[in-house]
Amino acid sequence: MKPEVTAFRWVPPFAQGYVRDLRVRWALEEAGIPYEAHLVDGATLRSEPYRAWQPFAQVPAYRDGEVTLFESGAIVLYLAGKSEALAPADEAGKARVTTWVIAALNSIEPHAQNFLQLGADATPEMQGQLEAMLTERLTGLSDWFGDKLYLEDRFTAADLIMTTVLRELVDSGVLARFPNLAAYRERCEARPAFGRAMEAQLKPFRENAPA
Ligand SMILES: N[C@@H](CCC(=O)N[C@@H](CS)C(=O)NCC(=O)O)C(=O)O
Numbered sequence: 094m095k096p097e098v099t100a101f102r103w104v105p106p107f108a109q110g111y112v113r114d115l116r117v118r119w120a121l122e123e124a125g126i127p128y129e130a131h132l133v134d135g136a137t138l139r140s141e142p143y144r145a146w147q148p149f150a151q152v153p154a155y156r157d158g159e160v161t162l163f164e165s166g167a168i169v170l171y172l173a174g175k176s177e178a179l180a181p182a183d184e185a186g187k188a189r190v191t192t193w194v195i196a197a198l199n200s201i202e203p204h205a206q207n208f209l210q211l212g213a214d215a216t217p218e219m220q221g222q223l224e225a226m227l228t229e230r231l232t233g234l235s236d237w238f239g240d241k242l243y244l245e246d247r248f249t250a251a252d253l254i255m256t257t258v259l260r261e262l263v264d265s266g267v268l269a270r271f272p273n274l275a276a277y278r279e280r281c282e283a284r285p286a287f288g289r290a291m292e293a294q295l296k297p298f299r300e301n302a303p304a
Pocket of ligand 1: 112113150151163166
């Protein structure tokens with residue numbers, strides 16, 4: 094069976110281009126694996142059959158006849174195990190890619206999300222703390238990254254996930270304080286596979302926009 098990825102039929106404009114099925118679509122595009130989007134709405138998400146697939150009633154979920162998965166990071170890592178377009182074939186290289194995928198999702202994304210989501214309504218003191226915690230993580234990443242082009246010696250699934258975490262920080266202006274990370278994010282988003290994945294996410298939103 095062709096791989097199937099769940100995605101929203103429509104979301105409000107602020108979320109368009111940022112829904113996490115983008116990660117899976119991008120990985121599939123990089124790997125050259127054709128797939129089908131299984132578009133869902135809120136009622137489907139909350140339904141019992143969907144929750145059996147994705148316990149938290151979220152997108153994306155994935156299945157391909159061999160596996161049934163959820164969590165964008167896990168799905169991208171699974172695809173990286175199948176395609177050298179997403180990770181080196183050797184065990185050490187694969188392990189490094191896994192490390193950076195987990196680092197993006199576990200060491201950076203929570204601080205980015207706390208800053209963006211909690212920061213808006215927080216007291217100035219709390220805002221400052223959230224920003225300081227995020228800045229500390231971005232400083233660590235930026236210092237380690239230096240003048241590299243990618244986390245490994247070429248584009249991998251680690252860059253794909255890291256880019257999707259960093260791009261959420263563009264509008265806040267925080268990412269621009271780290272020019273090497275800002276340039277890295279732009280370099281990864283310039284990839285044709287990213288463009289195809291983005292267009293694939295946005296097309297149903299245009300087609301299903303409320304009248
Ligand atoms: N950790 C999950 C997060 C998935 C997630 O946050 N999905 C959002 C869209 S980006 C969603 O479905 N939100 C609907 C909801 O939570 O009700 C993953 O990476 O797959």
